Amino acid sequence: MILRSAIVVMALVISNLPAPAQFPDLMPVWRQVFARPAGRPPSPANNPSTDAKVSLGRDLFHDTRLSGDGTRSCATCHDPARSFTDGRARGAGLDGAALQRNTPALWNLAWGKSFYWDGRASSIEAQAAFPIEHPNEMAGRWPEIIGRLKADTTLDVRFHQAFTERPAIQPVTILTALADYERTLVSPVTRFDRWIAGDQAALTGAEIAGFRLFTGKAGCVGCHAGWRFTDDRFHDIGLEGDDPGRGVVPGGVAGLRAFKTPGLREIRWTAPYMHDGSKATLEAVLDHYSGGFVSRPGLSTNMVRGLTLDAEERSALLTFLAALSSEALPKPD
Template sequence: MLLFLALPASAGGFRLSENCPPGFERLADDVCRMVTLYDQYGSLRGRGVGGTRTGLPPRRDGFTAQQIDLGRYLFFDPILSADGSVSCASCHDPALGLADGRGRSTGLHGETLSRGAPTLWNSAFLSRFFWDARAESLEAQLPGPLYAAGEMGNNPDDLLAALRNNAEYPALFRAAFGAGSGPIDTAQVYTALAAFEASLISLNSRYDRYAHGDHNALDAEEIAGLNVFRSFVARCAECHTPPLFTNQQVAVIGTPEPEGLPRDIGAQATFGSPKLRGAFKVPTLRNIARTAPYMHSGRFETLAEVVAFYNDGRGHAVPEDEPLQLHWHIVSPELAAHELDQLVAFLGTLTDERFLPRVPTRVPSGLTPGGRSARAALTPTGEAP
């Protein structure tokens, strides 16, 4: 059994929280377990068209409060990047729906990347990561942004040297992983970041209140939108299946690329399958009203544009010489204008940010913490480190 340290605050005033994040309970073995009303349903029944009282898939939890809090500091600390200029929160900003408000993200030196940053809400439930589904766990996903030249631009040796030579982090890692855990290593870094990301839970929206039996949580327009969403005409729920509002599959839907850019082959590169040319992971719709612009490259600025794209018919945006094999759920629903408005109204009910992570006012590196707009997410009184 590891011996975890209840260390006093360091000379810099940093001490890891011993409390689990909101929405989690602390178990006898000191690990944190997520608590949600969806646990009472206990099955995945109703998945085909999105039953409202549907259980959740397996989740990543069981991390300690100290590991989660260490991951929080790392997430907001630019020390993880090659030149100390960007943090994980630069592309996954709490003030921007844990995305970055850009169609295509900006990397280390201001370079525009090929895809946008997906939201991190409810990552604990996901089985595939990245738009092209190339990683199978939170830990396996992390080397991508950390070491990609166009993103955070670091390498394992320099990353570990920066953390080990820092005045605060060695003691914080010992507090999170035990007195005998040895020098900081990449596995510990990945575990701490995964622990924090797995704590980002959004399951308490007005839609959720409605799903659990409060029929006054939605108005008539929003309920009508839910019915359109679940219908066999629109078929939205067959890919964006409640309660996660994703079926975690990849799909070819024929989204046009931004003007002048070539076709992004997406999951074809991951799985080596020409059938998946232009396929991308079905994103969650949780907090979708907060994460514009939309699609893998930000092709659409508004939700109204998104629902109009689906309504305009199967393959209408695909060039004649482009060999895309569209997913069979992509149809031509021919919804009326008022039904499209109802869909947009319903999507707004999926907003729930009550468990936004606390943005630290300081991080152990001494660098400026957080995302490019993280200061806007601070509590009015600020937060003690």
């Protein structure tokens, strides 16, 4: 909490710095804030990662037998070829109609604190159950799913190798394997990572100028902080529509149309943007924060009011945001 508050204050201070020469003095702080963690992704004590579970979870992620009619898998909407999104403004239901919200990417979930745009799931294991059971997403029914998977003798052996639970194939082991795989989806190292670690040649002058805007005048860092570029909190950023968001989830504030801050890693490949997919481009996102939002009492105090960016500043900020993504579309195993 103290670090988060300090980041917001720093953003306000930086926006008023009179001379660019003062900017490098803050780099030790930003290197700490944006440094990538070392080692393997964290896993909870009740689901320690194993190669057997990860391999099984990867295959289950692509397995259409988890859906009621055998036509959908997790990868149908979270397509690895689209950076684990579907490229739609809002996901498509089984009936062909648009679902309520945009399909989020799955990068770096291992470090998340809550899941879904409204934070309704407290773990990846819990999150994995929702689409499988939802009648207009995968419409899976557990007795049928388990029966289909048990009929696959090779898969049955793999479950027995991965789990000590008996029976080995049951909802909890399926969800556990899926979660273990999803925790391995870590966004690749980018030029930004090399730059923040000390390689001064890794970013261009325009990208560095964009970083200064991101952490200063534009105030983006107020919500998009940390190496994943998210504070894992919920904010009303003034989007139109009547989606109650966090306001109807236990722990949320009734009437507050807040949604979880998305991470910005691989953002180049995950359009369209926002919880409703209403912004087709990052240019449109900047338009929103430059006065295109709905002003209302619950609007996040982290948002900069009256933000005006000239053409050069907009270009620099967009160039920096692109540097948070891989140069080519990542292709995970």
